Amino acid sequence: EVQLVESGGGLVQPGGSLRLSCADSGLTFSSHWMHWVRQASGKGLVWVSRINSDGSTTTYADSVKGRFTISRDNAKNTLFLQMNSLRAEDTAVYYCARGSYDFSYVMDVWGQGTTVTVSS
Amino acid sequence: DIQMTQSPSSLSATVGDRVTITCRSSQNIIKYLNWYQQKPGKAPQLLIYAASSLQSGVPSRFSGSGSGTDFTLNIISLQPDDFASYYCQQSYTTPYTFGQGTKLEIK
Numbered sequence: 001e002v003q004l005v006e007s008g009g010g011l012v013q014p015g016g017s018l019r020l021s022c023a024d025s026g027l028t029f030s031s032h033w034m035h036w037v038r039q040a041s042g043k044g045l046v047w048v049s050r051i052n053s054d055g056s057t058t059t060y061a062d063s064v065k066g067r068f069t070i071s072r073d074n075a076k077n078t079l080f081l082q083m084n085s086l087r088a089e090d091t092a093v094y095y096c097a098r099g100s101y102d103f104s105y106v107m108d109v110w111g112q113g114t115t116v117t118v119s120s
Numbered sequence: 121d122i123q124m125t126q127s128p129s130s131l132s133a134t135v136g137d138r139v140t141i142t143c144r145s146s147q148n149i150i151k152y153l154n155w156y157q158q159k160p161g162k163a164p165q166l167l168i169y170a171a172s173s174l175q176s177g178v179p180s181r182f183s184g185s186g187s188g189t190d191f192t193l194n195i196i197s198l199q200p201d202d203f204a205s206y207y208c209q210q211s212y213t214t215p216y217t218f219g220q221g222t223k224l225e226i227k
Contacts, residue, residue: 035216037164044207044218044219044220044221045156045158045164045207045209045218045221046218047209047214047215047216047217047218050214050216059214061214061215062215095163095164100166100169103169103170103211105152105211105216106154106166106169106170106211107154107156107164107166107209108166108169108175110163110164110165111163112162112163113163
C-alpha cells in the first residue's frame with residue numbers, strides 16, 4: 001500500500017522559510033504527478049502547486065507564486081515544497097497528494113499532513 | 121479562477137437516509153469534477169473522479185453525476201462512517217479549486 005509521509009512543518013516567523021518533504025513508500029513515485037494542498041484550521045482545501053513526473057513542469061497558485069518552489073527527487077522517492085517569505089496567511093496543514101496513474105489531476109493518495117504556523 | 125459552490129454547507133441526516141450534495145462550477149468543466157471525503161483531523165480521501173467514476177475501494181452507496189456546470193454526490197443508505205465533510209474539486213484547469221465543503225452530521 002502506497003503511503004505518503006510529510007515532514008518539515010513547524011513554527012516560523014513572518015518572512016522566514018521552511019522546506020516541507022513528502023516521502024513516498026511506494027514503487028511508482030517517479031511515474032506520478034504530485035501536488036501540494038493546504039488547509040487552514042477550520043477552513044476548506046486549497047490547491048497550492050503541482051509537479052510532473054520528471055520534475056520538468058511546475059504550476060503554482062497565484063497566492064504562492066514567486067515564494068514557493070515545488071521539486072522532487074525521484075531517486076529518493078521524495079517531494080519537496082520550499083516556502084520562502086512566509087506570511088501569516090500561509091498558516092495551514094499542508095498535504096502532499098499523488099496524481100492518479102491515469103489522471104494526473106485526480107489526487108488519489110494523500111499524506112497525513114504537516115502543520116505550518118507562521119507567527120511572531 | 122473557476123469558482124466551485126457547494127450546497128448545502130451543512131446537512132443533518134440519520135443512518136439509513138439518502139442524501140444529495142450539489143456542486144456548481146462558475147464555468148463549464150465538462151466532467152472534470154472530483155469528490156473527496158474528509159474526517160476530522162484526517163487527510164481527504166478520493167471518492168469519485170471524472171464526475172461519476174467510483175474510486176477503487178469506495179462503497180457503492182456513493183455515486184456521482186453531472187456534467188458541464190452542475191454536479192451531484194449521492195449517498196444512499198447512510199452509514200455511521202459516512203458522517204464527515206465532503207468537498208468537490210474541479211480539475212479542468214489550474215488552479216484546481218475546491219468547493220467550500222459540506223459537513224454531514226448525525227441528526
